[in-house]
Amino acid sequence: MPPKITISPHKILEELYIKNLELVRERRRINEILQQVAEVVFAVDENYKITIFNTSAESIFGVKEEDVVGKNADSIIKVFLKDQPFSIREYAFKSKAVLKTINQEKLTVEGNLGNKHYFKLNFTNVDFGGKSRECVISLTNVTEEVEADLKKDEFISIVGHELKTPITIIKNNLWMVKYLFGGKSVLSERQEQIFETSFEELNHLTKLVNDLLDLTRIAQNRLVLYVRDCNLDSVLEEIYTQFKELAVKQNLKFSKPKKKFGIVKADKERLVEVFENLLSNAFKYTTKGSIEIRVVKSLKSLRIEIVDTGAGIAQKDFPRIFTKFGRGSEGLKVHENGASTGLGLYVTKNLVEQMGGEVGFTSKVGEGSVFWFTLKR
Numbered sequence: 001m002p003p004k005i006t007i008s009p010h011k012i013l014e015e016l017y018i019k020n021l022e023l024v025r026e027r028r029r030i031n032e033i034l035q036q037v038a039e040v041v042f043a044v045d046e047n048y049k050i051t052i053f054n055t056s057a058e059s060i061f062g063v064k065e066e067d068v069v070g071k072n073a074d075s076i077i078k079v080f081l082k083d084q085p086f087s088i089r090e091y092a093f094k095s096k097a098v099l100k101t102i103n104q105e106k107l108t109v110e111g112n113l114g115n116k117h118y119f120k121l122n123f124t125n126v127d128f129g130g131k132s133r134e135c136v137i138s139l140t141n142v143t144e145e146v147e148a149d150l151k152k153d154e155f156i157s158i159v160g161h162e163l164k165t166p167i168t169i170i171k172n173n174l175w176m177v178k179y180l181f182g183g184k185s186v187l188s189e190r191q192e193q194i195f196e197t198s199f200e201e202l203n204h205l206t207k208l209v210n211d212l213l214d215l216t217r218i219a220q221n222r223l224v225l226y227v228r229d230c231n232l233d234s235v236l237e238e239i240y241t242q243f244k245e246l247a248v249k250q251n252l253k254f255s256k257p258k259k260k261f262g263i264v265k266a267d268k269e270r271l272v273e274v275f276e277n278l279l280s281n282a283f284k285y286t287t288k289g290s291i292e293i294r295v296v297k298s299l300k301s302l303r304i305e306i307v308d309t310g311a312g313i314a315q316k317d318f319p320r321i322f323t324k325f326g327r328g329s330e331g332l333k334v335h336e337n338g339a340s341t342g343l344g345l346y347v348t349k350n351l352v353e354q355m356g357g358e359v360g361f362t363s364k365v366g367e368g369s370v371f372w373f374t375l376k377r
């Protein structure tokens with residue numbers, strides 16, 4: 001029989017007391033750290049009631065921890081996402097995949113003086129061994145970054161608008177010289193070439209200025225589209241006519257579907273711009289083979305594909321293709337059809353999404369790319 005171990009109840013009590021004290025001290029220490037971090041940190045329980053509210057949260061929301069603990073988070077925390085009230089309840093305890101769509105978004109908090117503070121959002125679900133759960137929300141102050149960005153956007157916007165007038169005047173004057181004063185037949189081949197190059201360069205400049213202006217509109221949620229019934233067949237015809245000469249010049253086979261597709265929901269001018277962006281890329285990055293416009297019809301939408309047999313895109317470049325100023329290795333090379341800015345696809349993505357569609361691509365280096373987008377019918 002093993003020897004009986006006898007511990008006095010007094011000893012047990014003493015041990016328990018010491019352990020408890022250590023635990024309380026540890027909790028206080030962690031709480032102190034949490035209170036002092038610059039980030040705004042608060043947490044909610046499964047009933048969306050506030051459990052933690054640190055000092056930074058107190059100063060941003062203008063309320064004391066003791067007054068908010070146990071209260072419903074959405075009634076206390078007034079934050080905005082893209083000018084719309086943002087609900088903590090809508091995202092707390094959601095799956096990692098859902099949180100991925102919202103984490104890192106910028107939220108706005110209105111200060112007492114009507115000034116705006118900007119915060120980067122982060123939700124983390126904490127599971128206490130299956131017994132209970134809390135959701136910790138942290139907000140990192142990015143006001144300085146956002147304000148610098150706003151100033152930069154304002155500058156681009158002013159310069160962009162200022163550039164538009166001289167560009168239009170130069171364009172009109174060139175047309176006048178070419179057609180009114182000179183008359184096409186009197187121009188020599190060399191003069192003709194000079195005009196053509198000037199027009200092409202002016203078109204690149206116009207595109208660059210328009211993309212920059214769109215960039216600032218996207219940043220400030222001011223990109224306004226007029227989505228209505230739009231005849232896809234006439235857009236396809238227009239765009240085909242616009243690019244067919246270039247195809248001949250580059251010795252590329254260029255085709256569009258023979259079938260008719262009828263009405264889609266789109267802003268016609270912006271839809272033309274989406275086609276222009278995708279096709280000018282296809283022409284820029286394809287030196288032999290073909291460029292094909294394909295349309296796949298389904299019940300509620302249409303999927304439009306621009307298929308090229310060009311340089312393709314390396315897998316490592318995939319994540320940056322649709323980002324602002326994102327260029328792949330092809331974009332970094334010098335091209336005859338205009339310099340790369342990495343703006344076209346960023347603007348395209350925003351345009352398509354605002355028309356209610358999606359964009360994407362598949363690509364293989366050396367074989368070609370398929371850039372696609374969808375439109376509602």
Ligand code: ADP
Binds near residue numbers: 285312313326344345
């Ligand atoms: P830009 O062409 O002005 O650089 P975009 O935003 O239109 O800007 O394109 C971003 C990048 O995507 C390009 O730099 C290029 O590397 C890549 N890309 C786009 N379209 C194609 C294509 N059809 N084939 C190969 N690469 C492409």
